[in-house]
Amino acid sequence: MDFITVERKVLRKNDELAAENRARFNGAGVYVLNLLSSPGAGKTTLLEQTIRLLDGRPRAAVVEGDVQTDHDARRIAATGAPVVQIVTNGACHLEAKLVQDALGSLDMDGVELLLIENVGNLVCPASFDLGEHKKVVIASTTEGADKPVKYPKVFRVSDVCLLNKIDLLPHVDFDVDEFLNYARTTNPDLRFFQTSARTGEGLEPWVDWLRDNAPGRS
Numbered sequence: 001m002d003f004i005t006v007e008r009k010v011l012r013k014n015d016e017l018a019a020e021n022r023a024r025f026n027g028a029g030v031y032v033l034n035l036l037s038s039p040g041a042g043k044t045t046l047l048e049q050t051i052r053l054l055d056g057r058p059r060a061a062v063v064e065g066d067v068q069t070d071h072d073a074r075r076i077a078a079t080g081a082p083v084v085q086i087v088t089n090g091a092c093h094l095e096a097k098l099v100q101d102a103l104g105s106l107d108m109d110g111v112e113l114l115l116i117e118n119v120g121n122l123v124c125p126a127s128f129d130l131g132e133h134k135k136v137v138i139a140s141t142t143e144g145a146d147k148p149v150k151y152p153k154v155f156r157v158s159d160v161c162l163l164n165k166i167d168l169l170p171h172v173d174f175d176v177d178e179f180l181n182y183a184r185t186t187n188p189d190l191r192f193f194q195t196s197a198r199t200g201e202g203l204e205p206w207v208d209w210l211r212d213n214a215p216g217r218s
């Protein structure tokens with residue numbers, strides 16, 4: 001069996017289902033972001049704080065992707081936002097079909113912004129379109145500043161890059177300029193936000209960006 005051919009078929013089928021998802025989102029006026037990062041970059045905390053700051057303008061819902069457990073979905077549920085958990089049982093990325101199935105369990109009534117937290121992994125999630133409008137890559141100051149050159153694809157396919165945990169900069173050996181240079185070299189069109197989900201620093205510009213890009217019925 002030709003492995004490359006099988007992989008292409010899987011991706012082609014995924015692209016078809018992603019197109020269905022996107023048509024459904026567009027029909028419902030929902031703006032969708034696919035959030036990608038390595039494990040531990042702070043995606044769930046960032047989502048919790050983002051939803052609190054949005055305060056219903058626009059109304060947001062969340063799809064949580066995890067390899068195991070519904071810990072993250074329970075944290076999101078505590079914000080009051082509609083949330084559905086996808087447990088992949090070992091699979092290292094979300095696929096369009098999983099999102100399509102999960103939408104059946106999500107209360108999308110009045111939702112204008114859907115935030116999909118992908119499985120923590122910088123490799124294959126970059127290849128699987130879920131039907132989102134944009135991908136957001138989240139890096140953090142506790143990782144190497146050379147992530148953009150080690151995992152270029154995820155930085156190339158993303159439109160927005162958040163550098164999170166900036167509150168830790170005095171304590172870690174992370175060169176922000178080096179990171180930004182690597183990221184810009186990989187994708188000159190990336191839009192950057194520097195945030196601390198823990199302290200709230202830098203979250204306002206990110207939330208403003210969400211408000212500017214979501215459908216705008218708020």
Ligand code: MG
Nearest residue numbers: 043044072117
């Ligand atoms: Mg998480």
Ligand code: ZN
Nearest residue numbers: 092093124125
């Ligand atoms: Zn994977």
